[in-house]
Amino acid sequence: xxxWNHQRAMMRCAQDHDLYALGKTLSQLILRTEFSILxxxxxxxxxxxxQYEIRDLGLPFQxxxxxxxxxxxxxxxxxSPADLDMADIVELKFLIIRQRIPEAVExxxxxxxxxxxxxxxxxxxGMSADNSLGLRAVKKGLMCKNTTPFVxxxxxxxxxxxxxNMGVSLLQEAKAGDKDHTEGVAFLMSAFEDAKAFVxxxxxxxRHMHTILNWYIILALAIRGPELSENLGELNVxxxxxxxxxxxxxxxxLPIKKTQLRLTRQLIMELYPAAVTEWGDFIxxxxxxxxxxxDHSHISSSKAEDxxxxxxxxxxxxxxxxxxxxxxxxxxxxxxxxMLYHCSWCGNPSAVLRKCGGCGKTRYCDSACQKSHWNDHKxxxxxx
Numbered sequence: 001x002x003x004w005n006h007q008r009a010m011m012r013c014a015q016d017h018d019l020y021a022l023g024k025t026l027s028q029l030i031l032r033t034e035f036s037i038l039x040x041x042x043x044x045x046x047x048x049x050x051q052y053e054i055r056d057l058g059l060p061f062q063x064x065x066x067x068x069x070x071x072x073x074x075x076x077x078x079x080s081p082a083d084l085d086m087a088d089i090v091e092l093k094f095l096i097i098r099q100r101i102p103e104a105v106e107x108x109x110x111x112x113x114x115x116x117x118x119x120x121x122x123x124x125x126g127m128s129a130d131n132s133l134g135l136r137a138v139k140k141g142l143m144c145k146n147t148t149p150f151v152x153x154x155x156x157x158x159x160x161x162x163x164x165n166m167g168v169s170l171l172q173e174a175k176a177g178d179k180d181h182t183e184g185v186a187f188l189m190s191a192f193e194d195a196k197a198f199v200x201x202x203x204x205x206x207r208h209m210h211t212i213l214n215w216y217i218i219l220a221l222a223i224r225g226p227e228l229s230e231n232l233g234e235l236n237v238x239x240x241x242x243x244x245x246x247x248x249x250x251x252x253x254l255p256i257k258k259t260q261l262r263l264t265r266q267l268i269m270e271l272y273p274a275a276v277t278e279w280g281d282f283i284x285x286x287x288x289x290x291x292x293x294x295d296h297s298h299i300s301s302s303k304a305e306d307x308x309x310x311x312x313x314x315x316x317x318x319x320x321x322x323x324x325x326x327x328x329x330x331x332x333x334x335x336x337x338x339m340l341y342h343c344s345w346c347g348n349p350s351a352v353l354r355k356c357g358g359c360g361k362t363r364y365c366d367s368a369c370q371k372s373h374w375n376d377h378k379x380x381x382x383x384x
Contacts, residue, residue, distance in 0.1 A: 014059070026068065072088075125141075191215060
């Protein structure tokens with residue numbers, strides 16, 4: 001019904017020329033769905049030519065999308081905080097429709113300086129190509145109250161994309177235990193939690209469901225690897241939802257894109273069981289060696305060679321089934337270390353966080369997050 005609501009609002013404006021009332025209506029529609037604003041215009045049928053022509057009704061625009069900046073201006077003239085919020089929403093939508101994303105990001109940043117609780121402004125900043133900027137914005141936006149499902153789900157999608165990309169980038173060159181490794185794991189864990197929230201909250205035909213489910217499965221394998229059985233039965237629910245999303249796309253005649261993310265997920269799922277069978281015990285043995293080194297116990301090179309030789313001698317030539325599921329082990333994640341890279345208020349993973357000056361335990365993106373968290377934190381902070 002939303003397109004019809006937009007059309008009715010435009011027809012009403014054609015009669016009363018009330019741009020302020022139109023702006024209020026459009027700001028509400030914009031928050032409800034991505035496709036709330038129709039591309040259209042005031043047209044009449046020329047009986048002589050049989051063609052539709054744009055009609056001049058005395059308004060400062062003819063095409064409907066061009067009404068947005070004029071509505072924003074009318075809202076700003078009133079000047080109340082609520083009017084300014086609606087003006088920002090309407091103008092941001094215009095910039096997004098026109099694909100002027102850098103301008104939308106700048107306007108979104110100005111909007112949250114004025115009102116840090118305007119979720120749609122964080123939504124716009126989340127479109128930034130800068131993963132760090134976008135992730136910080138959507139994490140703050142997800143903390144806003146009374147956010148519509150459309151805006152919330154979009155921010156969850158962007159949070160997964162931004163955090164996932166940053167985590168993968170850091171881990172490509174990182175060594176286990178170093179700062180980049182811990183920070184990269186923190187980003188991946190953040191992406192995993194947001195992916196779970198999206199899959200749980202969004203409808204099965206949500207626009208980004210395919211992308212999120214592919215991320216979710218890959219991240220589950222990376223983070224929960226030691227817990228997963230060889231047949232990956234724990235991921236059956238996610239795979240079923242992915243199949244359902246594919247069915248929706250086929251029903252609507254929408255192409256299922258073979259993205260790099262989707263192909264990566266398919267390849268991992270195809271090779272994982274055989275890899276666990278072939279390499280699981282070998283990886284587990286090296287994990288135990290790493291744990292022993294961490295405990296400062298001495299392992300001689302000759303002892304390691306003997307252990308490896310013994311393991312090689314015990315390899316079975318057949319692929320008989322075990323009576324218990326096999327698990328592929330990899331380095332365990334230290335949750336306490338990872339939490340050092342999360343804002344205590346919005347949960348944004350970052351290596352650049354400020355500590356609370358009172359207790360030195362909580363960490364924040366900036367003063368805005370610290371201020372928002374104070375009511376909850378003051379009872380445990382030493383400076384309270």
